[in-house]
Amino acid sequence: MINKTEPQIRSLLVSEPFMLDPNFNRSVVLLGEHNKSGTIGWVLNQPSTLILSDVMKDIPNANFRVFIGGPVGHDSIQFVHKCYDRLNSGIDLGDNIYWGGNFEVLKVLIANNAIKEDEIKFFLGYSGWTEGQLARELQENTWIVSNNFNSDIIFVDDEENLWKEAVVNLGPKYAHIAQFPKNPMWN
Numbered sequence: 001m002i003n004k005t006e007p008q009i010r011s012l013l014v015s016e017p018f019m020l021d022p023n024f025n026r027s028v029v030l031l032g033e034h035n036k037s038g039t040i041g042w043v044l045n046q047p048s049t050l051i052l053s054d055v056m057k058d059i060p061n062a063n064f065r066v067f068i069g070g071p072v073g074h075d076s077i078q079f080v081h082k083c084y085d086r087l088n089s090g091i092d093l094g095d096n097i098y099w100g101g102n103f104e105v106l107k108v109l110i111a112n113n114a115i116k117e118d119e120i121k122f123f124l125g126y127s128g129w130t131e132g133q134l135a136r137e138l139q140e141n142t143w144i145v146s147n148n149f150n151s152d153i154i155f156v157d158d159e160e161n162l163w164k165e166a167v168v169n170l171g172p173k174y175a176h177i178a179q180f181p182k183n184p185m186w187n
Contacts, residue, residue: 003170005145007034007134010093012146012153013041014166017180019142023071026163026182029127029143030080030154032091032099039129042069042078044121045159052077052110052122062110064117070127080154081120083109095151118155146170 007013013029024043033040044067052062055077069078081087082096086109090098109115129137137143149169156162167178 002141003144003174005147007031007039007138007145008147009034010095010097010147010151012044012149012166013134013143014146014163014170016142016144017167017177017182024127028153028162028166029070030093032080032093032126034134036131038131039134041127042080042121042123043067043127044154044156045162047159048124050124055124059107059110064110064120064122066122066124069123069125072126072128074125076125078123078126079106079120080123081115082151082155083115083119086114097151097154118157121155144170144174 009031011031011034013031015024015027017026019025027043028045029041029043031039031041046068048066048068050066052064052066053059055066056062078100080093080097080099081090081101082098084090084096084098087101087105089101089105091100093099138145146166146169149166153162153165153169156165164178168175
């Protein structure tokens with residue numbers, strides 16, 4: 001196993017550099033739920049071509065980018081935020097990061113320009129692992145778990161470099177991985 005850090009709520013899963021699954025190639029996943037029943041999270045660095053008003057017609061002029069949270073539940077919009085002071089709702093993930101909340105209040109805040117893009121992130125769908133599935137993938141070195149990171153990385157605007165930044169943040173033992181080419185044949 002590459003690393004022995006146990007995943008928990010608010011962990012980042014950083015994909016190994018040559019992951020073949022297109023849903024998770026060079027991805028960074030924020031975990032919102034992790035227990036014996038399974039794991040739920042959102043890919044932080046896979047933007048879609050959509051903005052929020054494209055998928056939520058009752059929120060005109062909502063120019064927030066929508067990310068592909070994962071391959072499950074594309075009929076749902078989910079969000080993480082750091083604006084509990086205004087939204088007054090959401091599941092506490094720790095370090096002033098919250099999952100979801102009162103969508104009616106959110107719509108009012110968006111209409112009043114009271115929320116900025118660097119404090120909320122919207123996802124179409126999510127990533128999910130059944131009981132024991134993530135543990136098996138960790139044994140296979142598919143993911144590196146990070147529990148020690150600056151939570152601002154969740155809302156970073158540079159998706160292209162987010163994976164590299166997350167890898168470097170893991171420390172000197174892993175930093176060299178950030179320089180690996182996307183395709184090992186290019187080496």
